[in-house]
Amino acid sequence: MDIKSKSYSHFIITKVVVFILVVLCFTGAIKKLVEIEVLNGGDFGIVFEDNYFLSEAYVRESENVIGDLTRLIGEYKNEEHILSGGTVSEDELRNEEENLYSDYMSNSRSYNPELGEGANYEKFKGEYADKISQARDTLIKNDLREYHSLLQNLEEYKEPLYYISDGVNVYANSSKIEKDQLKTYPAYMIFEEYKSEIFPKEVKDNKNLYRITESINGLDPENKVVYVAFTEEFINHKIKEWNENKAKVTTSFYTLAGFLIGLILSFLYLVLIAGRKSFKDQGVYLNAIDRLYNDVNVVLCIGLIALWIALVEGVFDQIDKLIIPITIPIAAAGLMLVLSLVKHFKNKTFIKHTLIYRMLYKLFKFVGDVYNSGSVGVKTVLLVIGYPILVALTFFMFPVTLGVAAWFALKKIRTFNTIKEGVERVKDGDIHHSINVNGTGEFAGLAADINSITDGLKKAVNNELKSERMKTELITNVSHDIRTPLTSIITYVDLLKKEKDPSKVEEYIEVLDQKSKRLKILTDDLFEAAKASSGNIPIHLEQIDIISLITQGLGEVNDKIEALDLDFKLDYPKDKVYIMADGKLLWRSIENLLSNIFKYTLKQSRVYIDIEDLGNEVLLTFKNISAYELNISADELMERFKRGDESRLSQGSGLGLSIAKSLIDIQRGKFSIQIDGDLFKAMISLPKYKNLNE
Structure with missing residues (x-):
């Protein structure tokens, strides 16, 4: 007991340690993600960038200023262009007019639904002319405000140096506006009409360069001139800053990878052992937390995520310091809830252990019970x-x-x-037709009942046909079996009347004696079969020692056993076995089976008799090898006047097995036979004495 207790405690300690490890790894991964987000805007790509000129940071330095310049020169051009309405598109004016027209239809008394749409619109333009003009002026003021905002943004750019012109308008932040002057800088981009020059050349391999070229391509290429250059001091500063960020993000990235690997491995281990006390356990052990419904559990998990996001947003200024104390308790609570879901998934109760399922189940069950009852x-x-x-x-x-x-x-x-x-x-008489109705309910039950009726009709018809066939065979077989000895008797009586030789007279009398005895056996068996089949035989059930009955009975027929050189193997329990039966009728059944064995068993073979105590009943089994080929089914062999030798050359009446079955049936027992090749097996099952007393 002490060893098992230590092993169990060790397993609990392991679970706790791994649980803590999952929480710490998760918290560490979250902290590193936050650091990467703060350091590099959540871009992991810097880890895999080779140098500054191939980085997103380099493109970002030019993207903002070029985006403002292209918008300024391509859309707004200059103040005069804006004031003249050149920036106001027809779509914008149309939208404003449509809004005003909707107001006109709702509020103006001049609107007449009976007039056509064109007439109403002309009246609207006359009545709302001032408002339409005001709307156009508002659009121009908005564009003018945006234009000055762009100019103000561009004035703040000291680096990089830029020059842009469309042949009329020029914007620059440096006096060096010549292309050759800008080419003296360590990095530049020149876009002139349809041509472009970029230095250093490796920048052309920058996968993010399209963000700049797309803005440039939006300008009119005829008079397009865009120069952007970076001073050596600016470039060196940015390269240094980029290298520092790359080193920090790389360190954070690999640390994050380590935390994620630890998180995955430890979490998988927890998933594997969740609900188990050992690896050999097949069942799932649930605790108090697992009583929580799974859908409520999921809602709580979502609530914990929302709580974490809200707390992080609330302390974003101090997120670097507070991310760990915020994350650890929420992660621990969430992990317990997730492991509870894992246990129910293992236990195959993930859906069934939900509040919605329980409510729907009870509702449908209640309605179903009312409906079905x-x-x-x-x-x-x-x-x-x-x-x-x-x-x-x-x-x-x-x-x-x-x-x-x-x-x-x-x-x-x-x-x-x-x-x-x-x-x-x-x-109409098609009793073999089956009504196929799937599912449950009144109609399905009705169809099943009708099919049961047709099954009963088919069974009754089949039984009637079988009964008629058996009657025909009975008459044929009885006529044949009785006529054979009777014909012999008549023949020998005629011979006896004419015969004068005393020796032959004596021979004829002996034959007459044999045939008359054979005829008596047939008529007696037929009479007994009729009585047994009708159930009119009186029975007297009593306690019988079945082992003693069999051993004594075999002793009485020992002469026949020795004559046929048969080896009887008797197998029975050590303790006495008592059954409730009629001794005379039971022995008559067994005697019929033994007679059957003596007539049809292969000489010099073994016969097995097994007595088995099955608890509530006793099974008596006889097994022997047939001397004849058993080319007949067990059911046919149980019918009247059926024999194992279809040629009917043996001296049996064919009623022995049928009589035995009828006698066992009236004693509340069961009789059956089985045929396997040449192996013949008869089984008698009778109730035990003690069960009847109880």
């Missing part, structure tokens, strides 16, 4: 009441609800028609 009237009332409630609850999707109801009604009508057609076919 009620009459058709109750079900009709449920449908009449339930459907309007369903429609009211789903009014926003009423067409869908109506469609489902129509589909349901059509399905039930088709089912009813299927049953109706099936009944017509059965009524």
Whole structure:
């Protein structure tokens, strides 16, 4: 016990340690993500960039200033162009007019719905001319404000140096506006009409360069001139800054990778052992937290994420210091909830252990119980009441609800028609027809009942046909078996009347004796079979020691056993086994089986008799190898006047097995036979004595 306790405690400690490791790795990964976000705007690409000129940072330095310049020269051009309305497009004016026209239709008394749209619009333009003009002036003022805002932004750019012109308008932040002058700088970009020069040349391989060229390509190429240059001091400063950021982000990136690997491995381990006390456990052990419904659990997880985001946004200025104390408790709580979901997934109760499922299950179960236990009237009332409630609850999707109801009604009508057609076919005599109705419910139950009736009819017809066939065979076989000795008797009586030789007379009398005895056996067996089949034989059930009965009975027939050189193998329990049966009738059944064995068993073979105590009953089994080929089924062998030798050359009546079965049946037992090749097996099952007393 002490060893098991230590092992169990060690497993608990391991779980706790791994749980803490998951929380710490998760918190560390979050902290590094925040650091990368602050350092480089969340861009991990800097880790894989080779140098500054191939970096996104280099493009970003030029992108902002070029974007403002191209917008300024391409859209606004100059103040005079804006004041003249050159920046106001027809679409903008049309939108403003449409808004004013909507106001005119709603508020103006001049609007006449009886007039055509064109006439109303002309009246609108005359009445709202001042407002339309004011709207145009407002658009011009907005563009002028945006134009001066762009100029102010550009004035703040000391680096990089820029020059842009469209042949009329020129904007620059340096006196060096000649192309050759700008080419003296360590890095520059020159876009002139359809040509471009970029230095250093490796910048052309920068995957982010398209962000600059797209802005340039938006200008009129005929008079386009755009120069951008970087001074050596500016470039060196940016390269140094980029290298420092790259080193910090790279360190954070690999640290983040380490935390993520630790997080994944430790979390997978927790998932593996969640709900288990050992790796050999097959079941899942749940605790108090696992009682929480899974959908409520999911909502709490989402709430924890929202809480974390809200707290982080609230202390964003001090996020570097507070990210760990904020993340650890929320991560621990969230991990416990997630592991609870994992346990239910393992336990295959992920869906069933939800509040929604429980509520719907109880609702449907209640309605189902009422529906299934009620009459058709109750079900009709449920449908009449339930459907309007369903429609009211789903009014926003009423067409869908109506469609489902129509589909349901059509399905039930088709089912009813299927049953109706099936009944017509059965009524017309097609008793082999089966009505196929899937699912459950009144119609399915009705179809099953009708199919049961047809099954009963088929069984009754088959039994009647079998009975008629057996009667025919009985008459044929009885006639044949009785006529054979009777014919011999008549023949030998005629011979006896004419014979004078005493020796032959004696021979004829011996034959007559044999044939008369054979005829007596047949008539006695036939009479006994009739009595056994009718059940009119009186029975006296008593306690019988089945082992003693078998051993004594075998002793009585020992002469026949020795004559046939048979080896009987008897297997029975050590303790005595008592059954409740009629001794005489039981021995008659066993005697018939033994007689069958003596007649048909292969000489010098083994015969097995097994007695088994099955608890509530005792099974007696006889097994022997047939001397004849058993080319007949077990069912046929149980019929009247059937023999193992179809040639009917043996001296049996063919009634032995049938009589044995009937005698066992009236003693509340069971009798059956099995044929496997040449192996013949007969089984008698009778109730134990003690069970009847109880």
